[in-house]
Amino acid sequence: NAGVMQNPRHLVRRRGQEARLRCSPMKGHSHVYWYRQLPEEGLKFMVYLQKENIIDESGMPKERFSAEFPKEGPSILRIQQVVRGDSAAYFCASSPRARATKQETQYFGPGTRLLVL
């Protein structure tokens, strides 16, 4: 059973460009979470999605950031007009259901490391 897949693993963008980060959840998982990890800081929740629905985006910056999880295909985290402060590792996690029990915890992908020049 393949784990959570993220691509690209590394992404370099110049200020003002767009960054698109992709996440394919584990097979059988329908819930996706995006987290951001700044250097020397903890993981910070950004957004929680189910297929075609945003459940909680309380951690998303109000501007330039958006996320989707379409019926078909991976979840996409999109950052428009990137700035240097967006440089971070972006992790995606998935779970089969929202109410995680011991068997339904969040499993993380390898992350996308975004560098904004």
Next chain:
Amino acid sequence: GQNIDQPTEMTATEGAIVQINCTYQTSGFNGLFWYQQHAGEAPTFLSYNVLDGLEEKGRFSSFLSRSKGYSYLLLKELQMKDSASYLCAVRDQTGANNLFFGTGTRLTVIP
């Protein structure tokens, strides 16, 4: 708000036992998770506590006291490969299943 505290760094000797503490103050509580994260890699799930007490899994054990807002991760028979960051995360009770993470404890195992 959510506040999760854990020591920034710890050092321990190969073969020894180490305890990594985590205290939390959150608006709700629906479980506490420990993850291991090697540098440049994804966090990997170690343990989950939702009731008070000790959960044991091989060389790793995790303890929870909800009344004290306190948890610890115990690692026994330390190996060099255990050098990593250990992340404490609390799930809130608002139904969204979000995890709130501490900054992590960077453990260095020395020979």
